[in-house]
Amino acid sequence: MPRPAKGARLHKFKHRPHWYIRDTGQPDRSTGQRSRVEAEKELAAYIATRGRTGVANEPENVTCGEVLAIYAEEYAPTVAAPERIGYALDALLPYWSGLKLAHVKGETCRRYVKWRDKSHGTVRRELGVLQAAMNYAHKEGYVTSAPTVTMPPKPESKERWLTRDEAARLLWAAYRGHKSSHLARFILIALYTGTRKDAILRMGFEPNTVGGWFDLDRGLMYRRGTDERATNKRRTPAPIPRQLRAHLARWRASGYKWAVEYQGARVGDVKRAFSKARTDAGLPGVTPHTLKHTAITWNLQNGASIWDAAGFFATSAETIEKTYGHHSPSHQASALKAAENRRN
Known part of the structure; x- marks a missing residue:
């Protein structure tokens, strides 16, 4: 059984000064950066623009990291509080960035809930951003469809008040x-x-x-x-x-x-x-x-x-x-x- 594709990532060759971007099915390309921090910016730009040919891709050909990058680049700057989207992206990317949209289903969402080990209210807000990013990518014609995120149960309203x-x-x-x-x-x-x-x-x-x-x-x-x-x-x-x-x-x-x-x-x-x-x-x-x-x-x-x-x-x-x-x-x-x- 073939190994699953790892997606776009940074790679450092032993005898080369710059960081390189490796992507399945694509030739290695230099970032032109010696700094890991600057190289990560180049990687983010590569992910955000890769595959924008004007033709919508199938969910099995697009990673969650790509649609999250598109959402951050195109939509987040238009909202009143973009930092809230940024907080969610920081939590989502380590788990979801390499997974395809086709992998977004009940099983992977429930794993994310366990992996995050945070309150259901926090995880629901984060997964809401993932759903919004996929919906945005679908609406803008980047993907042919947007899977549905499975949310953890909604927490009960907190009624604690002071006497x-x-x-x-x-x-x-x-x-x-x-x-x-x-x-x-x-x-x-x-x-x-x-x-x-x-x-x-x-x-x-x-x-x-x-x-x-x-x-x-x-x-x-x-x-x-x-x-x-x-x-x-x-x-x-x-x-x-x-x-x-x-x-x-x-x-x-x-x-x-x-x-x-x-x-x-x-x-x-x-x-x-x-x-x-x-x-x-x-x-x-x-x-x-x-x-x-x-x-x-x-x-x-x-x-x-x-x-x-x-x-x-x-x-x-x-x-x-x-x-x-x-x-x-x-x-x-x-x-x-x-x-x-x-x-x-």
Whole structure:
């Protein structure tokens, strides 16, 4: 039985200074590069352009690495957050790059799940990029058809939210931290507005090119900057709660330019500070995203309608209903009333 083709790869001859590209059925070709890093760029360009004759290829003649390279080169630059595609490619390529599209089936997908050894949510996002890349290649005429990726089971929605006491403990741990007072500001904004972590960390007190901003004069928060492109993570404007507006005004009066800053600079991430505060507060498993769950849960518990909550938190009404709806005092109220008033 013949060995399966290895696909395009780099090769270093013992007595030659440059790296070469080897590909099944093709003559060896020099990259002209002595550096492995630069040679890998030449290899990526070779894979991305190989076989583009204008005629669609059959799935058994095209590797996953080739369609992923095409997707990265042609489609990724057009999206608002290309780095998310990049993260998925880094995970996908070591396993899939040499496999043909015809090899994409339930068995190989299940092997990938075991090989990655990550949460199903993470693997589903990565395999979603593989599916999108194959669909793109099919749509653009590079391949005659796109196989269907077999996904692992969708994880249950995380419903962890903080009680008022837990939130107070977390805030106190953040305030008490010598270098993490910026974290307390982040937590307050998240609890009042349910805004996602990345959006909060980009928000300032004036319009900017990085992200959104708080218009304290009009009492509105803009989660997305004017130069930022829209993504699937909706970041619509919303009114600023009265209590938070007072905090923001005080911070701005103190000279802050950014809602969450440290020593005059915008904070890029709160991962380490949050982890320490979480430990000090005795709240294992709590993440920054838990604060969004908490904000929405409290809002519904206080009587907000699902429609208004969806608009305020920039989350679809379907998600609010499915994940948080049972926290509302009016949840299934009409059904309960009908059941209790049932006539003989």
